[in-house]
Amino acid sequence: MPRPLGELEDAVMTRVWKWNRPVTVREVLEDLQQERSIAYTTVMTVLDNLHQKGWVRREAEGRAYRYEAVSTRAAYAAALMNEAWSQSDNAAAALVAFFGMMSEEQRRALRDAVRIVEGTPEVGTAVLHAQGAPAEAAEGAERAGRPEGTGTTATAAGEVTDTARGAGAPASDSGDRNPGSAPGGTGR
Numbered sequence: 001m002p003r004p005l006g007e008l009e010d011a012v013m014t015r016v017w018k019w020n021r022p023v024t025v026r027e028v029l030e031d032l033q034q035e036r037s038i039a040y041t042t043v044m045t046v047l048d049n050l051h052q053k054g055w056v057r058r059e060a061e062g063r064a065y066r067y068e069a070v071s072t073r074a075a076y077a078a079a080l081m082n083e084a085w086s087q088s089d090n091a092a093a094a095l096v097a098f099f100g101m102m103s104e105e106q107r108r109a110l111r112d113a114v115r116i117v118e119g120t121p122e123v124g125t126a127v128l129h130a131q132g133a134p135a136e137a138a139e140g141a142e143r144a145g146r147p148e149g150t151g152t153t154a155t156a157a158g159e160v161t162d163t164a165r166g167a168g169a170p171a172s173d174s175g176d177r178n179p180g181s182a183p184g185g186t187g188r
Helices: 007-019 025-032 040-053 073-086 091-101 104-117 121-130 135-142
Strands: 056-061 064-069 152-154 160-162
Touching: 007 025, 007 040, 007 064, 007 073, 025 040, 025 064, 040 056, 040 064, 073 091
Parallel strands: none
Antiparallel strands: 056 064, 152 160
């Protein structure tokens, strides 16, 4: 299970997730420097650490690397929520307390997500389209009724996940990290 990203790791991953394309250290550095004073080597180290932990994959481009997210921010958030929930000795009480903290809009999103997971794809598809989700996510919602462990499903955030891989787990990046290392672990 992932551990929460540190402040600087989160700032870097926020840009990688937001831009949704391979990025260079220089691009992330220039954007971060609009908010704070930070060195190139610091950003390079953070991206290397995120690569070692399995949150980003990288591909050489000349003498530098381009980094790309392995998983989405929504999958990261879901994994953190799942980890926190699994720590509770009373799952029902934890859920009631969590739901009590939610806004009405968040509760509506939760109800829509439950409909998608329970296999009412026509509702899920409409919700995802209304939220501006990509067509692939809506198609994933239509397949959400498949037997467990097969195909894809759409999340409330509009992303499509591979149900055989498991929600929140970054996909393998063809041996780009140590086998068995998990996001948030040392992976070294």
